[in-house]
Amino acid sequence: MSLPNATAVLATLDSLQSRAISILKLSEPITSALHLDPASTATARTSDVSNSSLEAPTPASLEADLAHYRELFSKLRFSYVEQVTKEKFIRAIVGDPPQIVTPAQNLALEQSNATAKAQLKALKSDVAATVEELEELGRNLARRWEAVSTETAQLRELPERIEGLEESIDALRAAGHGDAAAGREMNLPLERTLELVEQKKRKVAELDRQIESLGATVPRKRKEVERLGAELATLEARRANSMAAAREARKRKEARLGGAEDDLEQRGRWWRAEEAVLTKMLEI
The missing domain is CATH 1.20.5 (Single alpha-helices involved in coiled-coils or other helix-helix interfaces)
Structure with missing residues (x-):
């Protein structure tokens, strides 16, 4: 990758990373559309857990928020069923005439309840599969995000390394490989x-x-x-x-000898010189 291309890609990544990407941010168009409904705004409830999660969402806070809402909806469902049952029972007693439920109606109601329970169970299975798929997708996205962050850090170092390599190449070309015999190996093709x-x-x-x-x-x-x-x-x-x-x-x-050695040495040298002269004169 050349230096201009690396710089352009790095600028694109910086522009993309400058925007905070999260599930809550992505869900803002949906939640804003829901909040525009007057009925929903009139019956809106506040929750400390949800507010804290929206302010600083973290995996731990989202898990706590999910557990909180599960418990809340479980209590809400029980209260709703209890209230509706009481209301229907009181209306059946105080009504004029009183509503008498026959065994056939009970049987039909049980059958409709069984059908509704089966549908609810199927919907719960679909929701659980969807949640599992979303969790796996989230983990994959997290791994890809970490990989992109690592590659972005490497890409930030790439222009400087490219410049250093280009300087090294220029230095090697100018260091002496102007001599054809010396630079023959530096000008070989890739296979050679x-x-x-x-x-x-x-x-x-x-x-x-x-x-x-x-x-x-x-x-x-x-x-x-x-x-x-x-x-x-x-x-x-x-x-x-x-x-x-x-x-x-x-x-x-x-x-x-008392010094006689020096005299003997001088006399020996004189005799050797005389012998050499006589030998040369007589050509012996």
Whole structure:
């Protein structure tokens, strides 16, 4: 991806992420349409749990809100059934004439209740499946949101990395690869470059094997070096002793001759010079 494209995509993502996305926000058109109904506004009820959830919706607050409303509607259903039953019973007693329910009517009512219960059970199953589907969809959306957030963070770093890579490429091109012989490998096509990389990898592997094989001989060579060092130390000690003995012997000899050694040395040099001259003259 080029730098302009990355910048454009990042700007689009920023514009999309600037808007708060939540189920409550998405449901505002529906709830606002319901609130416009005068009957609904007249009978609207307030709930501390729902207000807190609308102000700062979190998974925990939504769960608490759901539990609260389940309990509330359970109590409301029981109160409604009780109130309606009492009202019908009182009307049946005080009515003129009193309403007498026959067994046939009870049977028909039981059958209609059974049918309504079956329909209600089917609707509850559909609602439970829909709720489960929505929960799975919500989890998938949450995972996708996290993935988009991670990729957005990576995309923010992409322009800087692209600029750094382009600078590195320009530096490599200007560093010396103007020489055709030196820059021949840098101008190879992709296939040749991959072959060259494989060749370098094989060389590196061969060098690693050689290093490993040489590393196995290091302890033996180290022991040999230590042995030679010990022998060399012995020879050095013997050499130092020999030199000290030679100097001591020379001093004793000079002391016995009393300086005659220098005279003998000069006479020997003179005789050798005379011998060399005579030999050259006589061509012996």
